[in-house]
Amino acid sequence: MTRDRQTERKGPPVDALPNESIRDMLAVNLRAARSARGLSLSELSRRSGIGKATLSQLEGGTGNPTIETVFSLSRVLEVAISDLLDHRPRGGLTVVRGADVEVLRGEGVDLRPLRRIEGENSVFEVYDQVVRGDAPQRSQGHVGVEHTVVQTGQLRVDVAGRTVDLGPGDYVAFDAREPHSYTALTAPVHSVLLLQYRADERLDGRPHPVLPD
Numbered sequence: 001m002t003r004d005r006q007t008e009r010k011g012p013p014v015d016a017l018p019n020e021s022i023r024d025m026l027a028v029n030l031r032a033a034r035s036a037r038g039l040s041l042s043e044l045s046r047r048s049g050i051g052k053a054t055l056s057q058l059e060g061g062t063g064n065p066t067i068e069t070v071f072s073l074s075r076v077l078e079v080a081i082s083d084l085l086d087h088r089p090r091g092g093l094t095v096v097r098g099a100d101v102e103v104l105r106g107e108g109v110d111l112r113p114l115r116r117i118e119g120e121n122s123v124f125e126v127y128d129q130v131v132r133g134d135a136p137q138r139s140q141g142h143v144g145v146e147h148t149v150v151q152t153g154q155l156r157v158d159v160a161g162r163t164v165d166l167g168p169g170d171y172v173a174f175d176a177r178e179p180h181s182y183t184a185l186t187a188p189v190h191s192v193l194l195l196q197y198r199a200d201e202r203l204d205g206r207p208h209p210v211l212p213d
Helices: 002-009 022-036 041-048 052-059 067-077 081-085
Strands: 109-118 122-131 137-139 145-159 162-166 171-175 180-198
Touching: 022 052, 022 067, 022 081, 041 052, 041 067, 067 081, 067 137, 081 109, 081 122, 122 145, 162 171
Parallel strands: none
Antiparallel strands: 109 122, 122 180, 137 180, 145 162, 145 171, 145 180
């Protein structure tokens, strides 16, 4: 009896996340997304502005993906960013230790992908975001709505020429299809980034590829 009670107190199992690197996940998911759209490497290179050799390395798992590269591929392939990076946690109690998550680095931002949350009509991607301050982080735009909550520091957000300065506790949301940028006024800026997509914003409407267990 005592043993059963102890087992019950433990609750649902903790979902241990796979140890695949961002590089490995991108290789599998990029190949699948490109194939689903019937694009050759040459055509994807032309549309994204990313060199064919670089794309070949990314699909082979030997490239070094940056935030700019992943966002560009997301925009051209019309898929959520997590469709390229996601490992699909499967429920239960999911714990993600920030120190264990590989950093996706950009010109001025470090992103740690923490979780993808799917609802009936929406998909949310949760990121730990650090704006470093050595350069602005610029994006030409991508599908979805971007939500940012500043935790520490002072952050300047520019969306299609409209500028707002944010401090700790401040929140901003905008149409991520617009060109936008983040600049740390006092560095580093720690924040939580949520990317929100409608389910129908994915081009083919099919479940994104999942890495094998």
